[in-house]
Amino acid sequence: xxxxxxxxxxxxxxxLSDGGTKSVLTNEIxxxxxxxxxxxxxxxxxxxxxxxxxYEKYYGVKVTRQGKSEALSxxxxxxxxxxxxxxxxxxxxxxxxxxxEQLEHIQSSLLIEKLDEFLGFPSADPxxxxxxxxxxxxxxxxxxALAEASGKKTVMRAVRNSSPAFLDYLSKQGIYIGxxxxxxxxxxxxxxxxxxxDGKKKVYISKEASENILVTE
Amino acid sequence: xxxxxxxxxxxxxxxLSDGGTKSVLTNEIxxxxxxxxxxxxxxxxxxxxxxxxxYEKYYGVKVTRQGKSEALSxxxxxxxxxxxxxxxxxxxxxxxxxxxEQLEHIQSSLLIEKLDEFLGFPSADPxxxxxxxxxxxxxxxxxxALAEASGKKTVMRAVRNSSPAFLDYLSKQGIYIGxxxxxxxxxxxxxxxxxxxDGKKKVYISKEASENILVTE
DNA sequence: TAAAAAGTTTAGAGTAGTCTAAAATAATAT
DNA sequence: ATATTATTTTAGACTACTCTAAACTTTTTA
Ligand SMILES: [Mn+2]
Ligand SMILES: [Mn+2]
Ligand SMILES: [Mn+2]
Ligand SMILES: [Mn+2]
Numbered sequence: 001x002x003x004x005x006x007x008x009x010x011x012x013x014x015x016l017s018d019g020g021t022k023s024v025l026t027n028e029i030x031x032x033x034x035x036x037x038x039x040x041x042x043x044x045x046x047x048x049x050x051x052x053x054x055y056e057k058y059y060g061v062k063v064t065r066q067g068k069s070e071a072l073s074x075x076x077x078x079x080x081x082x083x084x085x086x087x088x089x090x091x092x093x094x095x096x097x098x099x100x101e102q103l104e105h106i107q108s109s110l111l112i113e114k115l116d117e118f119l120g121f122p123s124a125d126p127x128x129x130x131x132x133x134x135x136x137x138x139x140x141x142x143x144x145a146l147a148e149a150s151g152k153k154t155v156m157r158a159v160r161n162s163s164p165a166f167l168d169y170l171s172k173q174g175i176y177i178g179x180x181x182x183x184x185x186x187x188x189x190x191x192x193x194x195x196x197x198d199g200k201k202k203v204y205i206s207k208e209a210s211e212n213i214l215v216t217e
Numbered sequence: 218x219x220x221x222x223x224x225x226x227x228x229x230x231x232x233l234s235d236g237g238t239k240s241v242l243t244n245e246i247x248x249x250x251x252x253x254x255x256x257x258x259x260x261x262x263x264x265x266x267x268x269x270x271x272y273e274k275y276y277g278v279k280v281t282r283q284g285k286s287e288a289l290s291x292x293x294x295x296x297x298x299x300x301x302x303x304x305x306x307x308x309x310x311x312x313x314x315x316x317x318e319q320l321e322h323i324q325s326s327l328l329i330e331k332l333d334e335f336l337g338f339p340s341a342d343p344x345x346x347x348x349x350x351x352x353x354x355x356x357x358x359x360x361x362a363l364a365e366a367s368g369k370k371t372v373m374r375a376v377r378n379s380s381p382a383f384l385d386y387l388s389k390q391g392i393y394i395g396x397x398x399x400x401x402x403x404x405x406x407x408x409x410x411x412x413x414x415d416g417k418k419k420v421y422i423s424k425e426a427s428e429n430i431l432v433t434e
Numbered sequence: 435t436a437a438a439a440a441g442t443t444t445a446g447a448g449t450a451g452t453c454t455a456a457a458a459t460a461a462t463a464t
Numbered sequence: 465a466t467a468t469t470a471t472t473t474t475a476g477a478c479t480a481c482t483c484t485a486a487a488c489t490t491t492t493t494a
Binding site: 244257258 | 470471472473474
């Protein structure tokens, strides 16, 4: 069984590795986990002994099959809890992450199975991020950034950045997961967009915002 | 803010002190928390510095007003989570304690307020144990052990012992919280009882069982 | 291709919590 | 009252995790 700290390192490494594809450097981990490189080196050795990652001195780490499976189980818990907080307890989508950071470490497979069922086996969390199933598989529809979308009607599916500030901004603009978004005009000057939400509300959003909104066409 | 370990010690001390009335000895704490007396001595000093208990060398500890309030907040969380697990997720009443031991340490007052509301502000957990309100107050009806009850009709309110084994035994006998229990006969020989549940089901229970069933008359 | 810069690891130390063994104190029995 | 026993505390050590500072390796620059 992994300690809370080991779980946090492994999850961070998994995310930085883009789902286990890229290898990850010591400083990136330190940065992402708010700790010092020296501490990372220590922990990385521990995780390597447990076969969750492979570690090559000075060249970073790679997530193993076993590590991927453990990481996905933590991510699954995190996203199920976020869904619970929003759907059942009425939290705002910008309030849930920090609480889920704690809840994801509760150890009880029965709890997670029952929670999943209670929530109706959701396939995405409140930010549109996919929830892996019990076996670590997720089925995701092809999503693209609104910035790359054509002028066709699209549906908002997820956020790429889930900072409270951005989520608040979206809420204020009336943009939410499931909303229909059509691009009316793309400004050549700065890449900002004029869009229409649900065929009703016209708003202007910056290029940066449009890069963090994921849609399906 | 208290560490998880500090919270566990404080809660154990509070329970051993009968709600802050009696003073508690080092060995009792060690026993209850499954640790060694030497470790208890260390921790007890830390809690005393934080004004949660008073500590007199060789004579044990007493819970302070502040300690009582902290302990009640942990107990409140524990019992709300147990209620959630049974009422919403369909856990069995004997399965919830260990998971609640973990959940009680999640730090978020918003979460607890929302959970309380989601559950409909319950006044007792699945074992009939009272849930203190936000201010640490509980309103309890006068309960007595079934062993001390007269032949009048009583209502099952709580268990005194909540070990999975006892809870399982009760479930098998058809005894549950809210059930009507009437004593038909008390055996002089061993103090065992013949009772009738909800006016329908006759069962025999031992004296020991009857001492762990709390009822109101 | 050698020097400088950037990144990483090692060494040594600190905190929180735990333990064993020995010393100290309190309670009990003669 | 004194000796024995039970309880508690202290001393010293160990694990998990963290840090700073110094040493080392890799990458970049000139
Ligand atoms: Mn999150
Ligand atoms: Mn976490
Ligand atoms: Mn419990
Ligand atoms: Mn606990």
